[in-house]
Amino acid sequence: MPDLSHSPPPEIVKLGGSLVGDPALKTLLGALARRGAPLLLVAGGGPLADAVRALQPRLALSDAACHRMAILAMEQTAHAFADLAPTLALADTPETVAAAHARGRAALWLPARMALAANDLPESWDLTSDSLSAWVAEKLGATRLTLVKSTATVPGSFPADWAAAGLVDPLFPAFAARLAGPVDMTTAAAVLAASAQKDIAA
Template sequence: MWVVKLGGSLSRDPLLREWLRELSELGGGRVVIVPGGGGFADQVREHQSVWRFDDVAAHNMAVLAMAQHALMMQGLCRRLVVAAREVQIRHALHEGRTAVWAPFDLLRQQADMLTNWDVTSDSLAAWLANRLNAERLLIVKSCEIDPARSVAQHVEQGVLDRRFAHFSRDASWPLDILGKNDWPRVRELLLHAATS
């Protein structure tokens, strides 16, 4: 099973539809998509700056932003299955489908290590990859990615969130950080995995 995080910045990009189509076709039975919060999460940040509500509320709203993006993705590609819980994810994959995670189980009543802006959907994708014992994690961003840069350098440049290194440290899965135009590489990886 692979976890593929599609950055929220792709939510208004025409390439999103292509990524979803290809992942649903080539990733059926083995890919779980983690949606970023996109413009929905930007609204959370904006409203928190106006109203100054706490980070637990902001976290819950950002989780719902990810779920909204998951529903939008399914609206764009009906072959995708929105799945909130691990059992639903595994069922979708067992049926040969590609799952899109709507992380409702991450809603919180009290603050914990996930409920601050140092943790975004990047870290949540790593958290899910650990929880599902994934074989691989791919993080897809809308910006150009220098493959020579380390995780720490990507964090320092703001490409990845500040807690990503914590969630990816000592992971059993290989990590690929990719740009939105790197679909040919992902296709090659998926096709190679299918034949090996």
């Protein structure tokens, strides 16, 4: 049994749902998996969350129901990512994240258990997987939160600028402001380039 009492706080990388259609997705997941502990990946809802949005007006679904369905869409996307990169360890609680890291493995968050039980998350489309990644970062005391998107942000910009540009949801700046560590945004191409440099250096 690994000792979880001194597990270091995680570094969180949130993968935007738009990356589901990126040809480099499997390569990106493999590169992140190789980084190992203390990395925790958060998957966006991607096309599955888009399907919830499309279904809402057809069935006149409440925002509360769609909130829960969108979280389950993130969970399903996480299972898909784990299938593409089997060395990622699925984790649904702080304890299972710590256990994965104690084994040296990068973890992949299954959000339903924690997020569906939370009473501090607005049940509306103003909250998406971006804010949920900041929320879990706060819960776990993460050292850093990095959003990986298909679109680059302007260097020197801040979460409020990202929200104004539609790159993150409207609630993200408030959630990000609660974090002690840095919050940044990058692209899949930049992550892969950095990983390649580390592989060469190794």
